[in-house]
Amino acid sequence: MNQKDARLGGILMPVGSLPSRYGVGSFGKEAYEFVDILAAMGAKIWQILPLNPLSFGNSPYQPYSSYAGDELYIDLDKLAEAGLLPKHRPAYRPEDKSKVDFQKVRAFKEPYLRRAYAAFCRRRKKDKAAFFEFCKQPWVYPYGVFIALKQRNGMRCWNEWPREEQDWSVDHKFDLTDLKDEIDYRMFLQYIFYTQWMELKAYANGKGLQIMGDMPFYVGLDSLDVWMGRDNFLLDEDGRPTFIAGVPPDYFSATGQRWGNPIYNWEKMESDGFTFWLERLGYNSKLYDIVRIDHFRAFDTYWKIPASCPTAIDGAWIEAPGYALFDKIYETMPDIQIVAEDLGDLRPEVLVLRDHYHLSGMYVAQFSLPKLVPEENNAAYTGTHDNDTARGWYEKQDANFRRRVARKLRPYGEAREAMSRKMVRFVLASKASVAIVPLFDVLNLGSESRLNTPGTVGSPNWEWRISSFKAVYDQVDWVKEAMQSSGR
Numbered sequence: 342m343n344q345k346d347a348r349l350g351g352i353l354m355p356v357g358s359l360p361s362r363y364g365v366g367s368f369g370k371e372a373y374e375f376v377d378i379l380a381a382m383g384a385k386i387w388q389i390l391p392l393n394p395l396s397f398g399n400s401p402y403q404p405y406s407s408y409a410g411d412e413l414y415i416d417l418d419k420l421a422e423a424g425l426l427p428k429h430r431p432a433y434r435p436e437d438k439s440k441v442d443f444q445k446v447r448a449f450k451e452p453y454l455r456r457a458y459a460a461f462c463r464r465r466k467k468d469k470a471a472f473f474e475f476c477k478q479p480w481v482y483p484y485g486v487f488i489a490l491k492q493r494n495g496m497r498c499w500n501e502w503p504r505e506e507q508d509w510s511v512d513h514k515f516d517l518t519d520l521k522d523e524i525d526y527r528m529f530l531q532y533i534f535y536t537q538w539m540e541l542k543a544y545a546n547g548k549g550l551q552i553m554g555d556m557p558f559y560v561g562l563d564s565l566d567v568w569m570g571r572d573n574f575l576l577d578e579d580g581r582p583t584f585i586a587g588v589p590p591d592y593f594s595a596t597g598q599r600w601g602n603p604i605y606n607w608e609k610m611e612s613d614g615f616t617f618w619l620e621r622l623g624y625n626s627k628l629y630d631i632v633r634i635d636h637f638r639a640f641d642t643y644w645k646i647p648a649s650c651p652t653a654i655d656g657a658w659i660e661a662p663g664y665a666l667f668d669k670i671y672e673t674m675p676d677i678q679i680v681a682e683d684l685g686d687l688r689p690e691v692l693v694l695r696d697h698y699h700l701s702g703m704y705v706a707q708f709s710l711p712k713l714v715p716e717e718n719n720a721a722y723t724g725t726h727d728n729d730t731a732r733g734w735y736e737k738q739d740a741n742f743r744r745r746v747a748r749k750l751r752p753y754g755e756a757r758e759a760m761s762r763k764m765v766r767f768v769l770a771s772k773a774s775v776a777i778v779p780l781f782d783v784l785n786l787g788s789e790s791r792l793n794t795p796g797t798v799g800s801p802n803w804e805w806r807i808s809s810f811k812a813v814y815d816q817v818d819w820v821k822e823a824m825q826s827s828g829r
Contacts, residue, residue, distance in 0.1 A: 347774070348828050350383065350775075350829035351384050354780040355726070358805055358807065360807055360809050362432035363433045363449065364441060364442060367413075367414050367415065368419065370416075372416075372541055373541065373544055376544055376545045376550060378814070381817050382824060383829065387550050388553040391554070392410045393409060395443065395803075397561070398803075399802070401557075403602075405484075405561070405564050405565060406480070406484055406487075406564055407564070407625075408480040409531055410534035411534070412534060415454065419537055433450075439808060455526065462525075471536075475536075480624075482524070482528065485526075485531075486517060487499070487565045489527060490506050490509070499563060499568045499580065510569045511571075538628065539628075542628070551631055552630050553630070553777070555633050556621075558634060560602065566617075573610060574606055582648045584604040585599065585646050586639075587599045589654065597654055598653055598795060600653075615666050632677065632679050633680040634681060637682050637700075638683060640661050642688065642691075645657050664694065667694075667698050680775070702719055704716070705725060706721070706724065707723065707729070710746050710764075715768070717772045717773065718774065719772075720774070720775040720776070721771050721775070722779075723764045723765055723782045725779070727795050728791075729791050730761070731765075731782040732786060733787045750764065769827040783813075792805050
């Protein structure tokens with residue numbers, strides 16, 4: 342992203358972490374209220390995490406599709422407003438309002454979503470014109486088939502299905518007659534998801550906010566992307582990866598991170614003009630105003646791990662055709678706005694690639710204080726979704742390091758003021774063209790509110806949420822002042 346004439350400030354907050362009556366944030370009235378709060382703070386960006394269907398470990402970075410959205414975020418009240426549900430329904434009452442219980446929330450919402458689908462089916466054909474138009478997109482029907490077949494097979498990965506079902510993506514021979522209603526239901530959910538999201542996005546844009554969406558570099562093995570495009574990945578004849586993705590030992594893990602995603606067949610992708618990437622980025626640029634690409638370094642070199650290795654220690658750095666791909670991207674989509682997540686142990690060529698296309702990289706205060714400060718071409722953060730909260734991070738440092746950080750941040754607040762608030766001001770006041778702070782740092786929350794710990798799977802990752810906006814409203818004035826005084 343190239344912001345020559347503007348200094349923008351924003352807030353990172355996953356949609357699912359918003360309050361609601363149903364145990365998880367959605368595209369309902371609370372999301373619209375949050376947009377109003379951001380506007381009152383003077384924010385110009387709302388950064389979210391991927392909205393794609395959550396799969397293993399409820400991670401948004403292992404989705405079932407790069408195109409589909411998770412029905413978890415569909416707002417039931419909006420379905421009622423559309424006449425698809427009764428106006429009065431019981432709320433979901435979680436035992437712990439500060440956490441998302443994904444399994445229980447899905448179980449609560451599912452009967453209502455099916456009831457809404459049944460009501461939609463009873464409508465006249467002419468009243469479904471927008472739905473039929475939406476379903477013309479090439480991914481929509483195959484996604485319905487994919488999920489219907491997964492359910493038929495106990496949600497197992499597609500490479501464990503009977504061969505004739507696996508091969509539907511290739512030959513379309515398997516008879517889907519008895520799955521038609523389920524396929525249609527899944528397409529209906531995607532239509533509702535898209536409609537509700539685009540309405541929320543339009544509202545945010547109208548309030549002067551851009552949406553920064555997050556797109557994972559890799560896709561999950563158990564995904565529509567791989568099932569429908571097997572030749573884009575390094576797989577054996579049984580559909581299993583021969584090599585998988587990850588990163589070698591680093592700040593987060595002594596044995597590296599073995600993500601398990603299949604490695605791209607870059608030679609094939611380049612031969613067809615990078616169609617996979619152009620279509621994927623093109624669709625994401627409709628959903629979001631700015632696309633943050635996770636793990637940007639893999640466009641330069643990627644860590645290739647033999648699938649037989651139990652950790653990420655054994656692997657090799659392999660060069661990717663980054664220049665050829667980005668030349669094609671900007672030839673096709675000259676106005677796309679991209680932020681490159683360029684964190685970690687990088688070789689200089691990664692930054693050369695980034696700067697060649699005038700992309701904003703990332704600065705994270707937790708990795709850089711007290712020595713380094715953000716540069717103009719950075720998107721600066723106190724921390725990301727993979728970091729501890731600023732308060733939790735600071736409290737875990739030794740006394741000497743805390744003194745050095747406190748000395749660096751002395752100009753950014755009163756002596757007794759929370760260090761996380763000083764870090765927020767430091768990031769906002771920096772030279773960085775874009776400054777983003779997670780809401781949990783605005784709220785000065787501790788490690789109990791950490792969103793994700795890389796290298797670990799399952800609870801409590803991705804579960805954090807707030808139960809109300811009461812504490813958020815208390816932060817509006819000082820955040821607005823910090824935005825304005827920093828020229829954002």
